[in-house]
Amino acid sequence: MRFITATALAALIAAPALAQGWKDDYQVVKFGILSSENEKDRLMRNEPLRAYLEETLGVSVEIFTAGNYDGVIQAMAANQIEVARLGSSAYAAAYTATDGNIIPTLTSVAKDGSTGYYSVVLTRCDSGIKNLEDAKGKIHAFADPDSTSGYAVPYFNMVEREGFKPEEHFKSVVFSGSHEAGVTGVVNGTFDTAATYQDNDVSGIYQRMEDKGMIEPGLICKIWESPEITSGPWTFNGNLPADMIEEVTAAIESFPKNDPEGYKLYSSFNPEDANPENGFVRVDHDRYQWIVDMRDWIKDHRRSGS
Template structure:
């Protein structure tokens, strides 16, 4: 019994050291952030989160940005970043690009318990566009080819509802980001833009009002998609389990341990986020299938 107890004590004492081994190989962790907003605002919003992760994980953390969603997808595929905050479609793109070499671990949850958001088509409130029918022959801006709410979901659902973007609208350019699309509508560059809202008080248009980029009452939305599962925190599948678990726990504890940093990445004072819930690939398989459908439509 004494021999067994001594062996158990030795094994238990070794566990913390084994759990820390990943830090020897990953002295810097890089998190990719997609381009939903302008670069300066994006970095300012994520800097408190970077500081929180660095302190909690005990390693240096860098924020990796790119000019397009695909830049983040390619960085994951090339092993240039360890994990990323992705939209559902960008996750599906990364999963397809890496042939299953990435996996989702967490998705954000709202105060009401929901774990989804909505694509909307935004127009100027004073433009006289009350429904999709009013946009026939007009210009609709999509955000980015790998954006869930800014391209994949509205494109797919509009076709199902009889509004094929390729023939219904005069043009469907990509604005490059959600904010650029909405700003283009306000400025008269586009008649409408696809973007997203979490709910009636939080989303891209509401954040832009809060930041003084557009005026209150300038933007309305005339179409809303079914609920989209919140995009996941995505990690490379070849990372050590101990590293992934450490990252997961840091995210899960953030609402209590670092509430200001947590709310910052979710829209600061407009945030209605509650925390994170664990997710797996099955929750996003329909997004993979939707992207395959969109690709087949483009080929045909």
């Protein structure tokens, strides 16, 4: 009887530790965010989510940032971070870098149920440039080689739909390093045009910069817009336990409902936007295979010089 009692007591003592599951091995969870805006603002926007995840999951949660998109992608490939919010093209790059060993689970959804956004090319309203043809012989800035809206989609569409190769059409083609840097370069006259993104005509990178007082309203005009792009996913390292992936995914999914004010900051809510982001929906890799294929096309196209 004494033996049974001791065994039962040992089981009771061990039970709390066993109940922790994946948290025993992952007492700190790091999530990466891309460099579409300056570091201060992206940390500020993601802080409510970080704090919510920390409270909900019961583990420490840290934000990982890098100076460019590739820094986050390589951190994922090197198992330095557990999860990242990636753009579609950055997801495709990470998929290639990890030989497919990543798992997308969520993307953003707007009020009307749409899950997409658009690549746009911008110029100064007083530049005299009204379309891509007018921009011939000018200086054009893409955002980052791993940006969907800032590089992959506009480059692909310029060649396949607009009928010109950017390196030949423009006087010079550069990478600004981030979406905000591209817009700032256009405002300052460093670039004549720049590729970036927007959700609609009242919500996007340059509209956000206007709201933050970074640029004056009315200086920037859109001259080109892409077909709709699928929003990028929350992506997990494929080496993680399945129950961890599901629990963290569910926590992120619950964030908009359980902390609406924090979600407004995270999603850059604009009261003038009739179709704002209002949460997340589940996705899988099939949603992004076309982006992987498009990146392969770009690599082959640039390699061949055709």
